[in-house]
Amino acid sequence: MIKVGIVGGTGYTGVELMRLLARHPLAKLEVITSRAQAGTGVADLFPSLRGLVDLNFCEPSVDAYRGCDVVFFATPNTTAMTQAEQLLEAGIRVIDLAADFRIKHIPTWEQWYGASHVCPELVAEAVYGLPELNRELIRNARLVANPGCYPTTVILALLPLLANNLIDPGSIIADCKSGSSGAGRKASIDTAFCEITESVKAYAVQGHRHLPEIRAILQTIDVDAELVFTPHLMPMVRGIHATVYADACGPADDVQDLFEDFYRDEPFVDVMPAGSHPETRSVRGANLCRIAVHYLAPADKYVVLSVEDNLVKGAAGQAIQNMNLMFAVDETTGLAAPGMVP
Amino acid sequence: MIKVGIVGGTGYTGVELMRLLARHPLAKLEVITSRAQAGTGVADLFPSLRGLVDLNFCEPSVDAYRGCDVVFFATPNTTAMTQAEQLLEAGIRVIDLAADFRIKHIPTWEQWYGASHVCPELVAEAVYGLPELNRELIRNARLVANPGCYPTTVILALLPLLANNLIDPGSIIADCKSGSSGAGRKASIDTAFCEITESVKAYAVQGHRHLPEIRAILQTIDVDAELVFTPHLMPMVRGIHATVYADACGPADDVQDLFEDFYRDEPFVDVMPAGSHPETRSVRGANLCRIAVHYLAPADKYVVLSVEDNLVKGAAGQAIQNMNLMFAVDETTGLAAPGMVP
Amino acid sequence: MIKVGIVGGTGYTGVELMRLLARHPLAKLEVITSRAQAGTGVADLFPSLRGLVDLNFCEPSVDAYRGCDVVFFATPNTTAMTQAEQLLEAGIRVIDLAADFRIKHIPTWEQWYGASHVCPELVAEAVYGLPELNRELIRNARLVANPGCYPTTVILALLPLLANNLIDPGSIIADCKSGSSGAGRKASIDTAFCEITESVKAYAVQGHRHLPEIRAILQTIDVDAELVFTPHLMPMVRGIHATVYADACGPADDVQDLFEDFYRDEPFVDVMPAGSHPETRSVRGANLCRIAVHYLAPADKYVVLSVEDNLVKGAAGQAIQNMNLMFAVDETTGLAAPGMVP
Amino acid sequence: MIKVGIVGGTGYTGVELMRLLARHPLAKLEVITSRAQAGTGVADLFPSLRGLVDLNFCEPSVDAYRGCDVVFFATPNTTAMTQAEQLLEAGIRVIDLAADFRIKHIPTWEQWYGASHVCPELVAEAVYGLPELNRELIRNARLVANPGCYPTTVILALLPLLANNLIDPGSIIADCKSGSSGAGRKASIDTAFCEITESVKAYAVQGHRHLPEIRAILQTIDVDAELVFTPHLMPMVRGIHATVYADACGPADDVQDLFEDFYRDEPFVDVMPAGSHPETRSVRGANLCRIAVHYLAPADKYVVLSVEDNLVKGAAGQAIQNMNLMFAVDETTGLAAPGMVP
Numbered sequence A, B, C, D: 001m002i003k004v005g006i007v008g009g010t011g012y013t014g015v016e017l018m019r020l021l022a023r024h025p026l027a028k029l030e031v032i033t034s035r036a037q038a039g040t041g042v043a044d045l046f047p048s049l050r051g052l053v054d055l056n057f058c059e060p061s062v063d064a065y066r067g068c069d070v071v072f073f074a075t076p077n078t079t080a081m082t083q084a085e086q087l088l089e090a091g092i093r094v095i096d097l098a099a100d101f102r103i104k105h106i107p108t109w110e111q112w113y114g115a116s117h118v119c120p121e122l123v124a125e126a127v128y129g130l131p132e133l134n135r136e137l138i139r140n141a142r143l144v145a146n147p148g149c150y151p152t153t154v155i156l157a158l159l160p161l162l163a164n165n166l167i168d169p170g171s172i173i174a175d176c177k178s179g180s181s182g183a184g185r186k187a188s189i190d191t192a193f194c195e196i197t198e199s200v201k202a203y204a205v206q207g208h209r210h211l212p213e214i215r216a217i218l219q220t221i222d223v224d225a226e227l228v229f230t231p232h233l234m235p236m237v238r239g240i241h242a243t244v245y246a247d248a249c250g251p252a253d254d255v256q257d258l259f260e261d262f263y264r265d266e267p268f269v270d271v272m273p274a275g276s277h278p279e280t281r282s283v284r285g286a287n288l289c290r291i292a293v294h295y296l297a298p299a300d301k302y303v304v305l306s307v308e309d310n311l312v313k314g315a316a317g318q319a320i321q322n323m324n325l326m327f328a329v330d331e332t333t334g335l336a337a338p339g340m341v342p
Helices: A012-021 A080-089 A106-113 A120-125 A131-140 A149-163 A210-220 A255-262 A312-326 B012-021 B080-089 B106-113 B120-125 B131-140 B149-163 B210-220 B255-262 B312-326 C012-021 C080-089 C106-113 C120-125 C131-140 C149-163 C210-220 C255-262 C312-326 D012-021 D080-089 D106-113 D120-125 D131-140 D149-163 D210-220 D255-262 D316-326
Strands: A002-007 A027-033 A070-073 A093-096 A143-145 A173-178 A228-233 A240-247 A269-271 A289-296 A301-308 B002-007 B027-033 B070-073 B093-096 B143-145 B173-178 B228-233 B240-247 B269-271 B289-296 B301-308 C002-007 C027-033 C070-073 C093-096 C143-145 C173-178 C228-233 C240-247 C269-271 C289-296 C301-308 D002-007 D027-033 D070-073 D093-096 D143-145 D173-178 D228-233 D240-247 D269-271 D289-296 D301-308
Touching: A002 A012, A012 A027, A012 A312, A070 A080, A070 A312, A080 A093, A080 A120, A093 A312, A106 A120, A106 A210, A131 A149, A131 A312, A143 A312, A149 A173, A149 A210, A149 A228, A149 A240, A149 A255, A149 A289, A149 A301, A149 A312, A173 D173, A173 D240, A210 A228, A228 D240, A228 D301, A240 D173, A240 D228, A255 A269, A255 A289, A301 A312, A301 D228, B002 B012, B012 B027, B012 B312, B070 B080, B070 B312, B080 B093, B080 B120, B093 B312, B106 B120, B106 B210, B131 B149, B131 B312, B143 B312, B149 B173, B149 B210, B149 B228, B149 B240, B149 B255, B149 B289, B149 B301, B149 B312, B173 C173, B173 C240, B210 B228, B228 C240, B228 C301, B240 C173, B240 C228, B255 B269, B255 B289, B301 B312, B301 C228, C002 C012, C012 C027, C012 C312, C070 C080, C070 C312, C080 C093, C080 C120, C093 C312, C106 C120, C106 C210, C131 C149, C131 C312, C143 C312, C149 C173, C149 C210, C149 C228, C149 C240, C149 C255, C149 C289, C149 C301, C149 C312, C210 C228, C255 C269, C255 C289, C301 C312, D002 D012, D012 D027, D012 D316, D070 D080, D070 D316, D080 D093, D080 D120, D093 D316, D106 D120, D106 D210, D131 D149, D131 D316, D143 D316, D149 D173, D149 D210, D149 D228, D149 D240, D149 D255, D149 D289, D149 D301, D210 D228, D255 D269, D255 D289
Parallel strands: A002 A027, A002 A070, A070 A093, A093 A143, A173 A228, A269 A289, B002 B027, B002 B070, B070 B093, B093 B143, B173 B228, B269 B289, C002 C027, C002 C070, C070 C093, C093 C143, C173 C228, C269 C289, D002 D027, D002 D070, D070 D093, D093 D143, D173 D228, D269 D289
Antiparallel strands: A173 A240, A240 A301, A289 A301, B173 B240, B240 B301, B289 B301, C173 C240, C240 C301, C289 C301, D173 D240, D240 D301, D289 D301
């Protein structure tokens, strides 16, 4: 049984980790911390977990995690970097669901996150936890940087095209639509029901933190290109729909086959039949990225449609997938539930 | 392994049965029928089930279900009564998620459902599948009438009060709020997104089919009373919130304890702490009825708040709970997932 | 031209006042104050008003309102009572959209609002701004207490029944469903999109501030009764649906006629045909309370369905209706727009 | 007073025409037809119009429209082309809200709409009713082809860039997000609440009818280019958000000024300040296209964000704007209401 700790469990990725761990047969939540809610029962804050999680939130400290095999950071950015080293030294493996260890180039990270990084050497060691890209490295990692929600959908949409040199990397446009849970669980007028429902808007058109993350990961596979990334906020809770455009390079008769072959053995990437349009709800609550690829002959462009649940394959589910790899249990353990439709 | 058939699997209760059976370790879906979709792949109609259900819909016929241990009818009312007898004769047990076998008094049923009943003798045999009321009978039943969604929440709210003679049965008012999935999956202007979202309305104030069902079941515990039942349509998919009012009879110092005691051993009824207000989302996707009881001293009335997911504890989940009882597997098998929040 | 000031215009009732005033041909917004947003352009905060409102928010002060004929308080409770006297002394009439002047009995008000009232003598003078009840008093009022959103729907549902002695006042139950905008525009986890959407819950079952308000107003028409008032939160922005139950007293053959007669000359109460079920969206954005009355013979009870837009007839629209009365312009001026459907 | 007829008034554009005409001081609805609802009261089908529209739907016929100055076709495609000629001969001007007269090249129209056109000569005469492009032609038109909802937002986003030769037309990508009301008011599983809410999907990626319309209109201003147009369905009722990408040609220091200058005199196009992100709700119910232009230096591309209410500036509001032009009344008459927020 894998003994699990969670740091900062009062946000949406925290409660989603608990929802998924509640039915994971080989992992057990031992401790969950929250400075603000220390002493509160988890199930008092989240009644959906009544009868399934009997813990109280406790004060964060290295001692609190003693006995854990792995600790998930479900905290805001810049928290994990201050605590990861102590945990690793105590022999506890770490999966950070925030952004502290995702970007290797420290000045880039510091520019976008507005902070000085306190442990650059751990950034160098950390493995970017996208199993479809780094499965073998993840198995042996002490420290995993769990990918951002947008980067997961966009990168998985692009990998087969880039691996087969089918597109001009300089032409990539990722027009992304996200549910509101991506903004986190916090007191804010901007995320109020009356502000979000029945409306759509773009945001951060001039630059979003997931743009340098996508660029950095593409560089690890030798793709160096500016790309356009435009996030939009949708009136829904869960789900990201990435619509990725790129100019075609050379013939593409078999792009459907290429995608199917590329992801044939991946348990959590589903390539739909030619001509399909995936819906975000088809993966609601499921650890899955569902993809359809289109070639538009008149414009000689590819359009890849890629959907995920931002809290699952885009966060907590992928984190558990990484945990499964790190502890050598079947990668799909606890993650096989289908999407909830309707 | 329990071999399962589903009749009429293209509606919301059908797809919900498949979602839940996909993670049931002791049951296997063998056949699913649909006259309209015969030949279509289940996963083509419901992409959320891609990789989990490999069957095609087939034409309904008794032969189609040969080899099944149990068949669920996820059909409109008046279908199951025409086919149940043949299945039972073939040694197949039947769980009807529609209303054909819920009301013992045939003239009442015929009045509310506008049809002649074709097998009154099976109505007499059928067991009303509310485990909290009829657990032992269900274990041995050949034919189970799965309760309606509204009656499940309302009856579970009332049972502890009625069992302890705490209320005047003639004063009961059940003001109920339901999500749109209760109306089924069908082509209709009335259930269109643009008609439902951002609006609330009552319907069938003068009489809804679940009113005689509630009355009939209360009569089985010797409570005979007119009650007022007012359903309302909410702009959401899943969930019923019943707000049940009744005049108090005599002192009620310990109503919280009475509720907790009454449901202490029930795996799928959760009595919240005194003063609570359950949210429907806390049971979204979960087989659970969550209840809070309030006593209003100035008016000397009880108010019981009772929530469920109408597709789970109100339909498909309760049907699987009944199946578990009928086949002597642990009642909670395949039904332990927590509600999906957010 | 009526010169208008608004105190505290950054909330939903404030922006709704501006939306409605923007097309009022006989009123002109002269000044709008907000301590937090002083200096900000109104249209920068609310882009829907670009081109229609050219004012900046300014610091609140009596001087700021000099020249106004009327000032609306769209502020939290306990603000208006500290400023109303100065404005009245300066000859400016006041309409308070909050609760400071609604309840004549000061100890009751102080108990429910948790504050000492600073101007009880103005409470005594204030007129409760429900035109259907107090039209003539409103015309001459210096100070109007604009009714709460719930009380407006509930009282309008009850008036014809009470006026005709058709019900037992002690049996009244008002089960009310409200959209989220009733909670105001504020930074709060509880009102976040991810917390509100796709869920329903009751709240304040043990007592909500609108309960003593309803009781107090009913007492002004000589009805003294405990009543049960249960508010519920709906996953929508605008709208209240009150479902009001009461035991019938004596025969009721003509209740439909009684309702139609009672409201025949009311421009903003619409009695629907017998058997109807009003939808909240039918009054979305409109200054209208739409009502249907049902008599349930088996239970000998009345059920009145009453809907309004909580921001319009339940707040800003009714406030402008009161202003029209106070300034002797046609009561419907600027308020004739139909509900927005879909 | 302009005498107005509406053909096919039971859809969302029909009821929206009525909502807007109800407060138009210079137009009066005289007749509304519907084969399916002939004899039904308009306000019985749409209770939001109770007290404002006293007409019944009547059978469509040329006689029915006698006495009208203008008739709006709020019908499915291919209806207006069978009736327009008779109306024009009777001296009645026609505004078609469907697509029968939008595309001059008949073979293209016939290919996309799957029908033979019955009056090509009227197509030649018809004026495309985008006032920002064809204001003077509209004034004198007998027959106006009201633009599609997507083309309105996309073309208004592109006009300033194309007019100033700032972009490569061959690089245009229009990623568009629409509310569900664009699919019309009809009985269909695909548009059911439970199918639409809490989900996002692309559709018609391989080709949507509004693509040839956009291309055809751009050709009228001498721009001939393939463009990529990807519509997406959003879980909301009203609103289109177009995100339009194009490669920059040459320097662009003053693109903000160019947009502001281009639309300075347009009453219904609002250019937001540099760096803005328009929300669809800011124009909900309003006849307005709100635009923000961004230049992305790293990728040397423009991104234009353009929002409208698809039922107003994208349909009924623009139709009334055209009517105002055709009858020489102030273009903004009846169309000045702000967006409804929240």
